[in-house]
Amino acid sequence: MNTQMIQPPMPLTVLSPGLRRAAVNSHWHQSVIVALDASQSMNDENKAEEAVQSLEGLIQELANPSNKNAFEGAVIKFSERATVVCPFKPVTALLGRLPRLDPGSFGAATNITSALQLARRLLQDSAQSVASGFRYVKPLTVLLTDGVHNHGPDPVAEAEALKAISDVLTVAFGTDADEEMLASIATEQLSVRCRNGAELRCYFAEVGRTLTVTRAAGMSVASALATDQQ
Numbered sequence: 474m475n476t477q478m479i480q481p482p483m484p485l486t487v488l489s490p491g492l493r494r495a496a497v498n499s500h501w502h503q504s505v506i507v508a509l510d511a512s513q514s515m516n517d518e519n520k521a522e523e524a525v526q527s528l529e530g531l532i533q534e535l536a537n538p539s540n541k542n543a544f545e546g547a548v549i550k551f552s553e554r555a556t557v558v559c560p561f562k563p564v565t566a567l568l569g570r571l572p573r574l575d576p577g578s579f580g581a582a583t584n585i586t587s588a589l590q591l592a593r594r595l596l597q598d599s600a601q602s603v604a605s606g607f608r609y610v611k612p613l614t615v616l617l618t619d620g621v622h623n624h625g626p627d628p629v630a631e632a633e634a635l636k637a638i639s640d641v642l643t644v645a646f647g648t649d650a651d652e653e654m655l656a657s658i659a660t661e662q663l664s665v666r667c668r669n670g671a672e673l674r675c676y677f678a679e680v681g682r683t684l685t686v687t688r689a690a691g692m693s694v695a696s697a698l699a700t701d702q703q
Contacts, residue, residue, distance in 0.1 A: 500608060501607070502544070502607045502609050503613070504545050505564075505612065505613050506546070506613070507548050507617070508591075509558075510552070510583060510617060510646070511551060512552045512618075512619075513552075520619055525571055531615075532564050533568065534685065535685070536567075542564075542565055545561050545563055551588035553581065553624055555584065558572060584624040590631055592639070593639075596614075597638070610691060611638075618646065618655070629657060640663060641658065642660065646673060663695065
């Protein structure tokens with residue numbers, strides 16, 4: 474069956490019927506990073522709050538008791554530079570504890586390269602302290618922006634370095650995001666546009682449900698896509 478990730482608000486379809494039957498109690502674990510744009514434009518039209526609400530929906534899916542705490546998550550925000558909002562911890566510890574972006578915290582520029590660099594450092598540090606006795610699926614880094622990269626070095630080289638250790642899913646939020654550039658730094662077929670908050674909430678929830686299945690099967694989302702297309 475030839476399927477692929479499709480635009481929200483339609484369901485995310487990446488898995489073959491056989492893979493969808495994978496048990497959810499396997500010992501595979503997975504790390505997930507979400508990098509959120511915190512430039513000034515995200516303060517418009519309530520986009521920052523919509524992004525945080527959508528992230529909460531993703532975390533809720535990953536924290537489902539059937540996953541037995543198999544996911545750990547971290548959150549980054551970026552404008553001129555990237556900073557860690559929440560360091561890696563079990564996603565169950567993130568439920569209801571995500572900080573909001575206050576009006577004074579938005580930056581004047583969008584430095585996507587800094588977000589990719591920080592995500593790579595977090596994953597490298599995490600790899601040195603992974604829990605023994607567990608097998609780890611390739612991590613997933615989700616990067617969301619409503620604009621264009623306009624500060625710092627070109628992100629393409631840093632994206633390639635990150636993709637060596639993590640799948641990269643990019644989300645163009647709203648109508649002004651540079652969808653072509655975001656597709657160029659994403660893992661193949663893992664780039665999408667969400668035009669509004671309703672689409673973003675739907676999409677992030679579906680990403681969470683998809684990760685539940687692929688993680689249990691011991692496969693990254695990108696590997697599941699490749700297998701499904703053979």
